[in-house]
Every structure is written in structure tokens, then in C-alpha cells.
Amino acid sequence: MKHIFFFFLLIPGFLLAQKTTILKGTIKNKYNQPISEVSIKFNKTGTVSDENGRYSIRIPLDTEVTVIFSHVSYKSITKKFTAKNRNQIRFSPTLILKTEQLEEVVIKDNKKNAQGITSIDVKKAQNVIGPNAGVENVLMTLPGVNNNNELSTQYNVRGGNFDENLVYVNGIQVYRPFLIRSGQQEGLSFINSNMVQNINFSAGGFQAKYGDRLSSVLDITYRKPKETFTTIEASLLGASATFEGAFLNNKLTTITGVRYRDNSLFVNSKQTDVNFRPRFTDVQTYLTYEFSEKFTLSFLGNFSLNDYNYQPLSRRTRFGTVANPLELIVFYSGQEQDKYLTLFGALSSEYKVNKDFTLTTTLSRYNTQEEEYFDIAAAYNLGEVDANIGSQNFGEVQFSQGIGSQLNHARNDLDALITNAEIKASIKKENKQWNFGVKYQKENIKDRIREWEVIDSLGFSIRPPHHSGNNQPYVPFEGPIVPFQNIREDNEVDINRFSGFVQFNQRNFLNNHEVWYNLGVRLHNWSVNGNGVSSKNQTVVSPRAQFAIKPDWDKDMLFRVSGGWYYQPPSYRELRDFNGLLNVDVKAQQSIHIVGGMDYSFEMWNRPFKLTSEIYYKDLNDINAYTIDNVRIRYRADNVTQAYAYGLDLRLNGEFVPGSESWVSLGYLKTEENINNRGYIARPTDQRIKFGVLFQDYVPNLPNLKAYLNLVFNTGLPGGSPAYADPYQFQERLRDYRRADLGISYVFVDANKQYTNGWLANFKELTAGIELFNMFDIQNAITNTWVRDVYSKTQFGIPNFMTGRVLNIKMKMRF
Structure with missing residues (x-):
């Protein structure tokens, strides 16, 4: 049965x-x-x-x-x-692997492409080779984005300066310190690449929802974890640890990163012998709590401490031509002690009224406390080098053109407190979307400047260039010693800003052609009260628009055009002139952007590729001219300059090696300024040609052995001029910037290679490798040191060379 x-x-x-x-x-x-x-x-x-x-x-x-x-x-x-x-x-x-998909080769988000926004793979930001590895390092491989200072995370975009770039993290604007004057003082970027989920970048012609700056927008989103991980990285340059997890049935998520950085490995490779003890520490956290499907509360916090102690000992720099070589020898005494303490906190809420209507509110506060103290005495000898190969003294200094000394002193203190309150709304209906936003910002800055410089040449104290009766060293001056430069100011400034925007975008079809367009306008009103003097209220209106069409063609192509009127209301730095004096009536700088672009996706060698091209023009008015010394920007604070910038950006990215995305970029830029109707000269950021390569490869028979190559070539920037000098008399350029960085790593464990037993089973990811920075040991100059020839009174620009070849060892683990 x-x-x-x-x-x-x-x-x-x-x-x-x-x-x-x-x-x-x-x-x-x-x-x-x-x-x-x-x-x-x-x-x-x-x-x-x-x-x-x-x-x-x-x-x-x-x-x-x-x-x-x-x-x-x-x-x-x-x-x-x-x-x-x-x-x-x-x-x-x-x-x-999803992380190996070519996010910009296949147009997966046509909306972002239509807006001229570049989406960057987060893995690229984490793996790209460079002295300041991270998001900014990837940006510097793009056309139109430049930086000749490998110790800085700041960047210039299409002829603008560092202050003209917007940076957002989770929709909240972040700021950079005020007093930092060299890249080696910066330490760490605000952005922790190990916490990042999305990276979007626009080099110009951006939407009205973004703020009021002249150049670019970097929009970062930190991720909400779904699993619990701990990631640790360590190298000879520092270390970091990141913890992330989801708790309380995924209602509470947290991701926290701690970083430590030490740049002494790079500084010790430079031409200046120093005792260098930097300590750069950073702690960030991003918390979210989902009270319900409709209401979410989040907090973004940051603590950063840069403790910079610098004691130069000596310097030897050889420059000039083969036929007429010169050498500068400097012996130092004294030290520099700087400290930059930054605190940042932002509380945001998101309320989904319904599936089409979302409200977001943000309260944030940023505080920076900065100290810049130094007393450095330098004794120098500028001499001619014996270039006669047959001479017994070949290569040695045979004649001194300038012998002297200088003493630099500073006791600068700055305390800035910036408070923001913002509310934004988004309304979606079918293929249409409205965005609104209003924001109030209050800035309070207290700045104490005590800075002077005394220059001595052959026993004569050199007077300032504008000093009456100055005919040194031929005629001794019998009056009291006067510093060559002397700034003594106490500034206290309050700035109140109201801004808002509205924009509309829609996706539609014209016959069978897909069309996107965005129309928006921003309004910004501000007033300045400084040192007991109040400015009048100023208001600017900034209309902006984007249009794109994807034709119904066999070839995958997209065309776009964008532009508008862009304003940059002055920050505190722009209100302060070369001598520290405050001008509360400085107007907003204005730029009219016109950007046209094309994306062409195609297959080559049976692999996907994408060619992106953009042509742009900027008409700049009411410009606040400036000088750049390393990363220190000093403004004229007078709005008497007109300028322009135009150029072409090209980028080809795709699978040059099967399964790995690489790209080649080429940019051409020309930007000039006309100060007070004296005629057009090159702006400090006029870098004509940019060529960059980001290349990834692996060994076919050993695919876990990977290589990353980062190549950059930039034509020379204008060498700048002393802050007190006439820039029209200093138009020589620095040498071309050339750099190659190579990284080789071996993947022991990753998503493709997991172990169920043995010690490697404890890891979800484990990689180790070496990095060779500036592998050809090329001497690149960032700025000039100006030394006076006592005989001809000529100012010699002695190049300040950046870092040489440096080897680093790196390890990353996740468990």
C-alpha cells in the first residue's frame, strides 16, 4: 500500500x-x-x-x-x-562588477549628462594615485581643471581661482580655511573619500539650485550604510579608519571616519632642508534616523585640527640657463608655528509630504580658529655659477650678484563663525519638476594682522618701493629703519546674506528626439558691516538655463548648451586688500557663461567608449584682481578689472584595457584681464594647455595585480609678481608642469575573491601596494621667490620647486 x-x-x-x-x-x-x-x-x-x-x-x-x-x-x-x-x-x-561599469561611457543617467554634470566612479576617487589621493585628485585629471601644487587639494577651473569653486556635501556647503598660504599647511581635504557614495561635478553653466560662485560645483553625497563594515588604511603618509553600520531595523545609520596625515615624507624631498613636524587630524560623522517613511533626520559633523610646525634650515636652488646659470643659497633661523582648528555641524531633515512633494530643512554652523605665527630670518647669496667645463671651479659660485638677509614676522589670528538656515522644496509631477529654496547666512569674522618684513642688502636696509628719497644702495638712507612691508590691522566684519532660487526642468520628446531643459533664477542680497562702517544693501539676480537634445539617431549622441549670468558676492577675503584694509563696498564679481557640449558613445575594439567635448566662453566684469603665492590669494578689493576666458575641453574614456576604465583628457584655455583700462595681460591662472591621462591595467595571467598611472602635463603659469609690485612688469611664465605617478597593488581579498577558511576569511577586502610619486623626479615650480640684485636692482624670480621622487607603501583592509 x-x-x-x-x-x-x-x-x-x-x-x-x-x-x-x-x-x-x-x-x-x-x-x-x-x-x-x-x-x-x-x-x-x-x-x-x-x-x-x-x-x-x-x-x-x-x-x-x-x-x-x-x-x-x-x-x-x-x-x-x-x-x-x-x-x-x-x-x-x-x-x-558594478564598480567596474563605465559610468560615463554608457549614458545611464541622461538627465545628468544633459545638465553638463560629470558623474565620477567612487572607486576611482579611492584608488587614483596621487600625493593627495581622493576626490580632488580625480578632478585634476579632467580637462579644464588645473593645479600645479601637488601638496594642495585646491584646484582652478577654466581660469578661475580656488575661491570660485562651490563644494557641497549632502547638499550642505563646506568651506576652506582663511589663512593657509601654502599647500603643505592644508593637511586634509574636507571630503573623506571612504565615506562617499556619489560624486558629481560641473565645470560651468550649472543650475540655479547651486550657489553663487563663478567657476564650478562639486556635489558630494555621503552614503547611508546598509551593512556593518570597518575599513582601515595605512601608509607612510598617514592612516584612516572608517566605521559604518545600520541599527534599529535599519532606522539608524552611521558612518564615521578618522584620518591622520603627515606630509613630512614629501617636504623632506624638496630643495629646502627643514625640521618639519606636521599633525593633521580629522574626524567626520554622518548619522541618519528614519522616524517614518516620510520623515528622516540627519547630522553631519566635522572636527579638524592642523598643527603645523616648520623650521627651515637651508636652501640651495640652481636656475637660469645653461650658458648663464645662477644659484641661490639661503641659510635660515627661526620657525613657523601655525594651527588651524575647524568645527562644523549641520542638522538636516527631510519630510516627504507625498510621493511628489519633498521638503528639506538645514541648520549648519562653521567655525574656524586660525593662528599664523612665524619669525624666520634668512641670509642669502645670489651668485653666478662657473659654466666653463674646463675650469677647476666648474659648477661653483664665482661671483656674487646679491648678498643680503631678510626677516619675516607674523602674529596673525583669525576667528570666523558662519551660520546658515535653509529650506528647500521639490515638486515632481510626471516628467516635470520644480525646485525652490531660501537661505539665510550670517558671517562674523575677527581678524588680527601683525605682519612685517625687513630686507637688508650689503648692510643697507631696503626701503619700500614707494618710499620717497629711496636711492639705495648707491646713496645710504640716514632716516629710521622702515620695514619693506608692514601690515597692522584689526578687522571685525559682519555679513548678512539672503538668497533664494527657483527652477523648473522637464523631459519631453520632439518627434522622436528626447529633449531636456532647465530654467532657473537665483537672487542674492547682502550687506557688510566692518570696523564700524556699513555698506549699502546689494542685490544681484542670476538667471540660468540648460538645454539638451538626444537625437533619435543610430549613433548615440547628445548635444547640450547652458549658460547664464553668474555672480560671486564678496567673501571676507575679497573685502580685504593687499595691506589688510577693508572695503565694505566691494561689488559682486560677474561672469556671463556660455557652454556648448556634445557626448558621443560608441564601441571600439568591441568595447564601450565615450567622447565628451565642451567649448566655453566667460565674459567677466567687476572683477576683483588678485595675486597667488602658492595657495594664498590676495585681492585688490576694488572691482576695477575686466576679464575673459575661453577654451575647449576634450575627454575620451573607455575600456582601453578590457574591464578597466581609463581616460585621456585635453584642454585649451586662455584667460586675460584688463586692470583699470591698462590693457590685457595674462591672469594668474592662465594655463594654456592641459593634458592628462588616468590609466588602469592589470596582468592578464595575474589579474589581482593592478597598476594605476596618472600623467599630467600643463604649460607654464604666469610666474606672478611680488604683492607690492606692478603685475604688468612681471609677465614671465614658470616652466611647464610635468608629473607622472605610478601605483601598483595586489588584491588579496575583494568581492570577487572571498575565502571561507584561513586568516584571509576574516577580511572582506585586503589590498597592499606601493606608490611612486613623481617617478621621473621632475623639478616643477609652483611660485617664485623674489631676490633683489644689489647692482642692477633687478628682481630675480627664483623658482620654488615642488616635491621630488617619493616612494610610499600603502595597505587597505575591510572587515
Whole structure:
């Protein structure tokens, strides 16, 4: 009886087997490694692959089914099957890691492409090789983005300066310190690349929802963790630890990063011998709590301390030509002690009134407390070098053109407190969207400046250039010693700002052509009260627009145009002139942007590629001219300058090596300014040609051994002039900037390569490698040191060379 019972139980399964067949295979990645836990599903039937990547599933006969192969770490594959008989079907797909998808090769988010926004793969920001590895380092490989200072995370975009770039983290604007004058003092970027989820960048022509600056927008989103991880990185340059996790049924998420940085490895490779003890520390946290499906509260906090102690000892710099070489020898005494303490906190809430209407409010406060104290005495000798190969003194200084000394002193203190309150709204309906926002910002800055310089040449104290009766060293001056430069000011400034925006965008079709457009306008009102003097209220209105069309062509192309009137209401730095004097009536700088671009996606060598090109023009009015010394910007504070900038940016990115994205970029820029109708001269950021390569590769027979190459070539910047001098008399350029950085790493554990036993089973990711910075040991100049020739009174610009070849060891682990 039991056998009969089991017989009847087997009949349905037997009949079912007659109407189905087996689909089976092995799922692997591009390295030919099996992938487990891949979901294989059609309709309501599904299975998963085993630890060897094998799977087996029954599909019906004579029926077309769509089978989906999906994994959390890989790009999904969809395949249609129609079984005509009961013979088994074998299908063994190869899945591609999501982090290896070419986010800019295949137009996956046409809206961002239409807006002229570049989306950058987060993995690129984490893996790119460079002295300041991170988001900014990736930006500097893009056309139109320049920086000749490898110790700085600041960047120039299309002829603008560091102060003209907007940076947002989770929709909250972040700021940079005020007093920092050299890249080696910066320490750490605000952006912690290990916490980042999305990176969006616009080099110009951006939307009205972004603030009031002249050049660019970097929009960063920190992620909300879904799992618990701890990531640790360590190298000879510092270390970092990041913890992330989700708690209380995923209602509470947290991601916290701690970083430490020490730049002494780079500074010790420079031409100046120093005792250098930097300590750069940074702690960031991003917390979110979801009270309900409609209401979420988040907090972003940052603590940063840069403790910079610098004691120069000596310097030897050889420059000039082969036929007429010169050498500067300097011996120092004294030291510099700087400290930059930054505190930042922002509380945000998001309330979804319904599926189409979202309200966001943000309260934030930024405080920076900065001290810049130094007393450095320098004794120098500027001499001619014996260039006669047959001479016994070949290569030695044979004649001194200038002998002297100088003493630099500073006791500068600054305390800035910036408070913001903002509310934004978003309304979506079908293919239309409205965005609104209003913001109030109050800035309080207290600045105490005590800075002077005394220059002595052959026993004569050099007077300032404007000093009456100055005919030194030919005629001794018998009056009291006067500092060559002397700034003594106490500034207290309050700035109140009201701003708001409204914009509308829509996606539509014109015949079969896909069309996007965005129209918006910003309004900014501000007033300044400084040192007991109040300015009148000033208001600027900034209309902006973007338009793009994706034609219904066989070729995958997208065309866009954007522009508008862009204003930059003055910050405190722009209100202060070369001598520290305050001008509360400085107007907003104005720029009319016109940007046209094209994206062309295509296949080459059976692999995806994308060519992006943009041409731009900026008409600049009411400009506040400035000088740049390393990363220190000093403004004229007078709005008497007109300027322009135009150029062309090209970038080709794709799989030059199968499975790895690389790109080549080329930019041309020309920007000039006309100060007080004296004629056009090159602006300090007039860098004509930019060529960059970001290349990734791996060894085919050893795919876990990876290489990253970062190449940059920039034509020379104007060499600048002393702050007290006439820039029209100083138009010589620095030498071209050339740099190559190489990184080699071995992946022990990652998403493709997991272990179930042994000590490697404790890790979810483990990599180790070496980095070779400036591998050709090229001497690149960032600025000039100006030394006076006592005989001809000529000011010699002695180049300040950046870092030489440096080797670093690096390790990263996640568990």
C-alpha cells in the first residue's frame, strides 16, 4: 500500500519533468573566478548558484522565458530562452562588477549628462594615485581643471581661482580655511573619500539650485550604510579608519571616519632642508534616523585640527640657463608655528509630504580658529655659477650678484563663525519638476594682522618701493629703519546674506528626439558691516538655463548648451586688500557663461567608449584682481578689472584595457584681464594647455595585480609678481608642469575573491601596494621667490620647486 501511495506522489513530478528541461551552467567573473549566491530567476521560480558558481533550474518547454541573473555586487544579466525539447541547455555567463561599469561611457543617467554634470566612479576617487589621493585628485585629471601644487587639494577651473569653486556635501556647503598660504599647511581635504557614495561635478553653466560662485560645483553625497563594515588604511603618509553600520531595523545609520596625515615624507624631498613636524587630524560623522517613511533626520559633523610646525634650515636652488646659470643659497633661523582648528555641524531633515512633494530643512554652523605665527630670518647669496667645463671651479659660485638677509614676522589670528538656515522644496509631477529654496547666512569674522618684513642688502636696509628719497644702495638712507612691508590691522566684519532660487526642468520628446531643459533664477542680497562702517544693501539676480537634445539617431549622441549670468558676492577675503584694509563696498564679481557640449558613445575594439567635448566662453566684469603665492590669494578689493576666458575641453574614456576604465583628457584655455583700462595681460591662472591621462591595467595571467598611472602635463603659469609690485612688469611664465605617478597593488581579498577558511576569511577586502610619486623626479615650480640684485636692482624670480621622487607603501583592509 505504501508503494502505491509513493507512486501516486511521483506522478505529478514525472509529468512536470516531461514538460520542462534543465538550464544549467557556471557563473564566473572576468577573472574566470566562480561567483556564489547569484540569484537566477524567472517568473516566480528561482534558485542561487553554489560556492563553485554552478546553478541548475528547470524551465518550461515551448515557452519563451526571461531569466534574470543578479548579484548585489555585479551587473545583472537578462537572457531569453525557448526550449524546444528536453535536452539540457547550458549557459555560463560572465558577470561584471558594478564598480567596474563605465559610468560615463554608457549614458545611464541622461538627465545628468544633459545638465553638463560629470558623474565620477567612487572607486576611482579611492584608488587614483596621487600625493593627495581622493576626490580632488580625480578632478585634476579632467580637462579644464588645473593645479600645479601637488601638496594642495585646491584646484582652478577654466581660469578661475580656488575661491570660485562651490563644494557641497549632502547638499550642505563646506568651506576652506582663511589663512593657509601654502599647500603643505592644508593637511586634509574636507571630503573623506571612504565615506562617499556619489560624486558629481560641473565645470560651468550649472543650475540655479547651486550657489553663487563663478567657476564650478562639486556635489558630494555621503552614503547611508546598509551593512556593518570597518575599513582601515595605512601608509607612510598617514592612516584612516572608517566605521559604518545600520541599527534599529535599519532606522539608524552611521558612518564615521578618522584620518591622520603627515606630509613630512614629501617636504623632506624638496630643495629646502627643514625640521618639519606636521599633525593633521580629522574626524567626520554622518548619522541618519528614519522616524517614518516620510520623515528622516540627519547630522553631519566635522572636527579638524592642523598643527603645523616648520623650521627651515637651508636652501640651495640652481636656475637660469645653461650658458648663464645662477644659484641661490639661503641659510635660515627661526620657525613657523601655525594651527588651524575647524568645527562644523549641520542638522538636516527631510519630510516627504507625498510621493511628489519633498521638503528639506538645514541648520549648519562653521567655525574656524586660525593662528599664523612665524619669525624666520634668512641670509642669502645670489651668485653666478662657473659654466666653463674646463675650469677647476666648474659648477661653483664665482661671483656674487646679491648678498643680503631678510626677516619675516607674523602674529596673525583669525576667528570666523558662519551660520546658515535653509529650506528647500521639490515638486515632481510626471516628467516635470520644480525646485525652490531660501537661505539665510550670517558671517562674523575677527581678524588680527601683525605682519612685517625687513630686507637688508650689503648692510643697507631696503626701503619700500614707494618710499620717497629711496636711492639705495648707491646713496645710504640716514632716516629710521622702515620695514619693506608692514601690515597692522584689526578687522571685525559682519555679513548678512539672503538668497533664494527657483527652477523648473522637464523631459519631453520632439518627434522622436528626447529633449531636456532647465530654467532657473537665483537672487542674492547682502550687506557688510566692518570696523564700524556699513555698506549699502546689494542685490544681484542670476538667471540660468540648460538645454539638451538626444537625437533619435543610430549613433548615440547628445548635444547640450547652458549658460547664464553668474555672480560671486564678496567673501571676507575679497573685502580685504593687499595691506589688510577693508572695503565694505566691494561689488559682486560677474561672469556671463556660455557652454556648448556634445557626448558621443560608441564601441571600439568591441568595447564601450565615450567622447565628451565642451567649448566655453566667460565674459567677466567687476572683477576683483588678485595675486597667488602658492595657495594664498590676495585681492585688490576694488572691482576695477575686466576679464575673459575661453577654451575647449576634450575627454575620451573607455575600456582601453578590457574591464578597466581609463581616460585621456585635453584642454585649451586662455584667460586675460584688463586692470583699470591698462590693457590685457595674462591672469594668474592662465594655463594654456592641459593634458592628462588616468590609466588602469592589470596582468592578464595575474589579474589581482593592478597598476594605476596618472600623467599630467600643463604649460607654464604666469610666474606672478611680488604683492607690492606692478603685475604688468612681471609677465614671465614658470616652466611647464610635468608629473607622472605610478601605483601598483595586489588584491588579496575583494568581492570577487572571498575565502571561507584561513586568516584571509576574516577580511572582506585586503589590498597592499606601493606608490611612486613623481617617478621621473621632475623639478616643477609652483611660485617664485623674489631676490633683489644689489647692482642692477633687478628682481630675480627664483623658482620654488615642488616635491621630488617619493616612494610610499600603502595597505587597505575591510572587515
